[in-house]
Amino acid sequence: MHPRYPFVLPVKVLSRVFRGEFVAGLKRLYRRQKLRCAGPSAALADEKQFRELLRRLHRQHWAVYAKPAFGGPRQVLRYLGRYTHRVAISSHRLLSFDGERVTFRWKDYAHGNQQRQMTLAATEFLRRLFLHVLPKGFVRIRHFGFLANRFRVPRLKLCRQLLANDPLPPASSPVLSADASIWHCPHCGTVMVVIQTFVAEQLPSRWSYFDSS
Numbered sequence: 635m636h637p638r639y640p641f642v643l644p645v646k647v648l649s650r651v652f653r654g655e656f657v658a659g660l661k662r663l664y665r666r667q668k669l670r671c672a673g674p675s676a677a678l679a680d681e682k683q684f685r686e687l688l689r690r691l692h693r694q695h696w697a698v699y700a701k702p703a704f705g706g707p708r709q710v711l712r713y714l715g716r717y718t719h720r721v722a723i724s725s726h727r728l729l730s731f732d733g734e735r736v737t738f739r740w741k742d743y744a745h746g747n748q749q750r751q752m753t754l755a756a757t758e759f760l761r762r763l764f765l766h767v768l769p770k771g772f773v774r775i776r777h778f779g780f781l782a783n784r785f786r787v788p789r790l791k792l793c794r795q796l797l798a799n800d801p802l803p804p805a806s807s808p809v810l811s812a813d814a815s816i817w818h819c820p821h822c823g824t825v826m827v828v829i830q831t832f833v834a835e836q837l838p839s840r841w842s843y844f845d846s847s
Contacts, residue, residue, distance in 0.1 A: 649696040657691050718774050722766035731756070 663669045664684055671679040678684045704710045729737045729751065736759040742748045754762070768774065780789035817826040 645698055645700050648700060649698040652698055653691070653694075653696040657688055660688065660691075722763050 660669070669678070671677075678687060704713065723738060727739045729739060731737070734756055735753050736756055737751060737753045738759075739749055740752055742750050777783070777786070780786075780793065817828075818824065819826055
C-alpha cells in the first residue's frame with residue numbers, strides 16, 4: 635500500500651504549521667521583551683508596527699523543504715552519515731591556498747549538480763567553516779527514549795532482564811609493558827595507548843585516513 639503523500643505530511647500543511655510556529659514564537663519573545671528592535675527594525679518597537687509585521691507574515695506563503703520517504707535502512711544510514719560523521723568540507727574539495735585566498739570545489743544543486751570552483755579570502759572561508767562547528771554543550775548525535783542519558787543505565791538493565799540476557803563483562807584494559815611510555819588524557823585521565831606511529835614522510839600517503847569524506 636503506497637501512502638497518499640510521499641512525505642509524512644503534505645508540504646502545504648507543513649508550510650502553514652511552520653509559519654504558525656514561527657509567528658507564535660515571535661509573539662512570545664515580543665511579549666517577554668526579548669526581541670532587540672534596533673537599526674532597520676527599530677520601528678518594530680512600536681506594538682502597532684509589530685502587529686502589522688505579523689499580519690504580513692501570516693499572508694506570506696512559506697516554502698518548506700521536504701524529501702520523500704526513505705527507501706530503507708541503508709538509505710537512512712547513508713543520509714544521516716553525511717551529517718553526523720563528516721566535517722563541513724572534506725579535504726579533497728580543497729584545491730589551493732596562496733596564503734590569503736582559499737579555492738575549493740562545490741556542487742551547484744540549482745544547475746544539475748555541476749561541480750564548480752569558488753575562491754574566498756581566508757578569513758571568509760574560516761567564517762563559513764566555523765558556522766558548522768557546534769556550540770559548546772551541543773552534540774551531533776543525541777539518544778532519546780530508553781537510550782537517553784538520564785535513563786540509560788536502569789533501562790538497559792531492564793532490557794537485559796526482559797531478554798534474559800546477562801550483562802556484558804567490563805572491557806579489559808590493554809596490558810602495557812613496564813618500560814612502555816604511559817600517556818594520560820588531559821581531560822579524563824585515562825591511559826592513552828599508541829596504536830600506530832609513522833614519520834612525517836608518510837603523511838601524504840596516509841592523509842586519506844583522516845579524510846572524513
